[in-house]
Amino acid sequence: MSVEIVADRELIASRVQAIADDLNDRISDETPLVVGVLKGAMPFLADLTKAMAADLEVDMFGLTRFGEGGKVSLAIDVGTPLEDRHVVLVEDLVDTGLTLRSVWSMLEARSPASITVVTLLDRRARRLVEVPVDHAAFVVGDEFVIGYGLDWEGRYRNLQDLWGVLDLTEFAAAPPALEQV
Ligand code: IMP
Ligand code: MG
Secondary structure: OOEEEEOOOHHHHHHHHHHHHHHHHHHHOOOOOEEEEEOOHHHHHHHHHHOOOOEEEEEEEEEEEEEOOOEEEEEEOOOOOOOOOEEEEEEEOOOOOHHHHHHHHHHHHHHOOOOEEEEEOOOOOHHOOOOOOEEEEEEEEEEEEEEEEEEEOOOOOOOOEEEEEOOOOHHHHHHOOOOOO
């Protein structure tokens, strides 16, 4: 098969806990606002916030892509004012960094006290622009990744493990049923 598990749910859980521990050390006496990017970051954000000790708030926002170069606009805005808040931005995957750069600028324009960037996956070999990633659960290579929030054509977000697609052409020709077990 052209697809295999690259991180199973136990490994994901231990990495999520490690990042939560780091954040718990950094964030002691403030009420952080944890902000996730729809839709890919949802499972990661849910598990991460459950593992965080801080008294925190959660919000989400959604993006629409337009034009070239990873330009994005807000399709669903953050409901919470960001001014003077310590924001923890939760992403699914930072690839070229173009999306994160746009998102960062949009958030920064609202004058938060700080922005800490947390991503589930960091494909840093493909970075085109420098972006501040403070915590990454996993560094990945070129393979396309699905599961635990990440999709192919809108599917597979609900898989509990992370799967790497070895041959995307073969995969797309006959997308397999990767059931939850
Ligand atoms: P960037 O602007 O190139 O950094 O794009 C990052 C975005 O592309 C991520 O937030 C994902 O939504 C999407 N993406 C990139 N690689 C993958 C992948 O391997 N699987 C699923 N989505 C991906
Ligand atoms: Mg995304």
